[in-house]
Amino acid sequence: MARTEAIEGATAEVTEATVLDTAQQARQAPEPEYAPSALPRPVPRVLSIAGTDPTGGAGIQADLKSIAAHGGYGMAAVTALVAQNTCGVRSVHTPPADFLAEQLRAVSDDVAIDAVKIGMLGDTPAILAVKTWLEQTRPPIVVLDPVMVATSNDRLLRPEAEDALRGLLPLVDLVTPNLPELAALLEVPVAGSWAQALEQGRELSRRHGLKVLVKGGHLQGADSPDALVDAAAGPGQDVVELSAPRVDTVNTHGTGCSLSAAVATVQARTLDWTLTLRQVKHWLTGALERSGELEVGRGHGPIHHFHHLQPADHPAQGxxxxxxxxxxxxxxxxxxxxxxxxxxxxxxxxxxxxxxxxxxxxxxxxxxxxxxxxxxxxxxxxxxxxxxxxxxxxxxxxxxxxxxxxxxxxxxxxxxxxxxxxxxxxxxxxxxxxxxxxxxxxxxxxxxxxxxxxxxxxxxxxxxxxxxxxxxxxxxxxxxxxxxxxxxxxxxxxxxxxxxxxxxxxxxxxxxxxxxxxxxxxxxxxxxx
Known part of the structure; x- marks a missing residue:
């Protein structure tokens, strides 16, 4: 539970009243000069709302690489300053929620945002600040990577913060949980099979009226399945499955961050979730296969975000x-x-x-x-x-x-x-x-x-x-x-x-x-x- 304690211990005390006061200021801010576009964008303007990683493999740094790798223009609002490397998290400093709200307003008052990726939020005030901003701004595409459970299965959020995070779901188009996070959002045991994971995805989609990217990375087997689940599509069309051979590598640091940021970016270009998933999964498989070329860190290294732009005599090349x-x-x-x-x-x-x-x-x-x-x-x-x-x-x-x-x-x-x-x-x-x-x-x-x-x-x-x-x-x-x-x-x-x-x-x-x-x-x- 060391990572949980670091987050809870370093989190600044910010009251909900502070967040509401910040929201009142936001309502009085000038209208954005540019309205966000509902049309496909050749260069999507994508905002990442997440924590940092000084080694560059996860968090905002990974998000910006993913956005750039898929032809987007990346922007970032910092939710937490994290002292971490490929071996683990050492400590977390969470800035006041009103400063997070100020960052968000600074971007949306000036820039038309085509897509938003939300990652680590850390505490209830930060979640409420993001929720208020989403309600006011209504970006065309919102992808949530719910950072709730560590790879070690340690819980990263207090129960009240988990409840607040569930409150974001009606404002989200797609949520991309790993299997422990999918179970946490539903408050049920972790799925032990792919069929059970798909059923949990259907339930989360039905309950909150959004699409769910169910990821099979935590399961065993030669293949690594993913599925886009949309209960609103009706029986027989509510699940689109894609599979790729499981990549044998320890370099998985920031995979969830990178995937969700890539999906937000590509979706702004294609406006087709299935086509987006196909493109991103192909890219991510190559990024994992060629991750060893980077030689970054002594622990779980990062993926190779730009593998498709660098020729290599390797079967993972585009x-x-x-x-x-x-x-x-x-x-x-x-x-x-x-x-x-x-x-x-x-x-x-x-x-x-x-x-x-x-x-x-x-x-x-x-x-x-x-x-x-x-x-x-x-x-x-x-x-x-x-x-x-x-x-x-x-x-x-x-x-x-x-x-x-x-x-x-x-x-x-x-x-x-x-x-x-x-x-x-x-x-x-x-x-x-x-x-x-x-x-x-x-x-x-x-x-x-x-x-x-x-x-x-x-x-x-x-x-x-x-x-x-x-x-x-x-x-x-x-x-x-x-x-x-x-x-x-x-x-x-x-x-x-x-x-x-x-x-x-x-x-x-x-x-x-x-x-x-x-x-x-x-x-x-x-x-x-």
């Missing part, structure tokens, strides 16, 4: 990054093609561009059907909508661009041999392959076109208003297309995480074959026009 590196030669060959160089310069012969557009129009007709098939196989509603939107975009936007240019021009008719080979490749996978294999096959059409468009848009000819192919260049260098590409790549990573080793190998093969067909497709006008 699946998409691995494929991108393996196909670097194809991209170099594409950019070196006469068709691409002349297109960039605006000197490409009309008959070559016309052949390319005519073949692309035929390709897009089949590609849209392949995307529709991906939508039918997709495991989440967000992915279904994404691929369906892509299919619509092929037929309505891109095809119209082609028809407008081709109108009144004579171009070779019929489907060219490269187009047929590429389409046959995609249709074969759509008919017989897995969802992951199909996603890997269609992503190069997003990723390589976005890459080519980015490279061409960066050239001097892109600024030329009289460039004959400006409309095409702008279409593939458009930010909305770049964002769609990022989403497609993220979906591919999530699909790879759900595949077996053999399934991921089939995905690699499908991706590499599609990249080769893209190279041939760009070169076809020179050969066949």
């Amino acid at each position: 699946f998409s990054q691995e494929l991108w590196r393996q196909t670097a030669g194809v991209r170099e060959d594409i950019l070196a093609l006469p068709f691409i160089r002349e297109l960039a310069a605006g000197t490409l012969a009309e008959e070559h561009f016309g052949y390319y557009l005519a073949q692309d129009a035929r390709y897009l007709n089949s590609y849209s059907r392949v995307l529709a098939r991906a939508s039918a196989l997709a495991p989440t509603e967000a992915e279904q909508l994404f691929w369906a939107k892509g299919a619509h975009q092929c037929l309505e936007v891109e095809a119209e661009l082609h028809r407008s240019w081709l109108a009144g021009r004579e171009v070779p008719g019929g489907q060219g041999p490269v187009t047929k080979q590429y389409v046959d490749h995609l249709l074969a996978i759509a008919g017989n392959g897995s969802y992951g294999e199909l996603v890997a096959a269609v992503v190069p059409c997003y990723w390589l076109y976005a890459h080519v468009g980015e490279q061409l848009q960066a050239g001097p000819a892109a600024a030329d208003q009289d460039h004959p192919y400006a409309a095409w260049l702008q279409t593939y260098a458009d930010e909305s297309f770049a964002e769609a590409t990022r989403q497609a790549v993220a979906i591919m990573d999530a699909a790879a995480a759900a595949e077996t080793a053999a399934g991921r190998q089939r995905m690699r093969t499908a991706f590499e074959q599609s990249c080769r067909y893209e190279l041939d497709f760009f070169d076809a006008p020179r050969v066949y026009a």
Whole structure:
């Protein structure tokens, strides 16, 4: 109970009246200049409300790393100053709750907050201060990591503080307890099996009207399951389970902090809890697998928050990054093609561009059907909508661009041999392959076109208003297309995480074959026009 005593002994005495007085001051503060957004944010503004860790592996320091690792802008309000390292907690100093409230107001009076992650709160006055602020501010996304029970099963909060923490739950979108904390929130014994843990998650979700991330890290077994539980979704749809091989490592310091901060950040970008969980679980598995590279501390070391940004010859490296590196030669060959160089310069012969557009129009007709098939196989509603939107975009936007240019021009008719080979490749996978294999096959059409468009848009000819192919260049260098590409790549990573080793190998093969067909497709006008 040493950690409990440290927290209780170091906690400053702050009355509830002080917190209420602080809340009164908050109501008199000026309105924020910017309102929080309910739309997806490319760079989410995420506030962490938690304690500190001077070694950087847990608490606010870990939260800020997780937020940054997922493309967010991190902010922090400190609830407690903790003297700890990878071996344990030495002491805790809790600032007055009115100072915590002042920090929260300082942020929300000025910055539009897209998501909030709440971690260690420590005592009742701090919890009440956060509750008052949430009631006044109503951030779009709130994720609570209920720091109640240590790994040693020591209770970290007094009973009255636990009751106050339960009072936060109606203001929260998602709670991410470990199994002892899940039991503490329900005031029942700790679940001894995954089935029992899921039922406790359902009960907590029903009782408080929120989503629960049930984590199986405390259980035994070769796999480490997680589940998103939402009782409001109804029978058969109230549990979405994901599993990954259990990582054999002692470096688990700050895992719960990092996970919850990552979920808050990614959810602000996707607005889809299932897709968010798939992405974050894949990232966390890699962060655990590569944690040994950090060599931080003598106890339970931290996870590797930025493993996906640092190449390594290791099976935990990001699946998409691995494929991108393996196909670097194809991209170099594409950019070196006469068709691409002349297109960039605006000197490409009309008959070559016309052949390319005519073949692309035929390709897009089949590609849209392949995307529709991906939508039918997709495991989440967000992915279904994404691929369906892509299919619509092929037929309505891109095809119209082609028809407008081709109108009144004579171009070779019929489907060219490269187009047929590429389409046959995609249709074969759509008919017989897995969802992951199909996603890997269609992503190069997003990723390589976005890459080519980015490279061409960066050239001097892109600024030329009289460039004959400006409309095409702008279409593939458009930010909305770049964002769609990022989403497609993220979906591919999530699909790879759900595949077996053999399934991921089939995905690699499908991706590499599609990249080769893209190279041939760009070169076809020179050969066949």
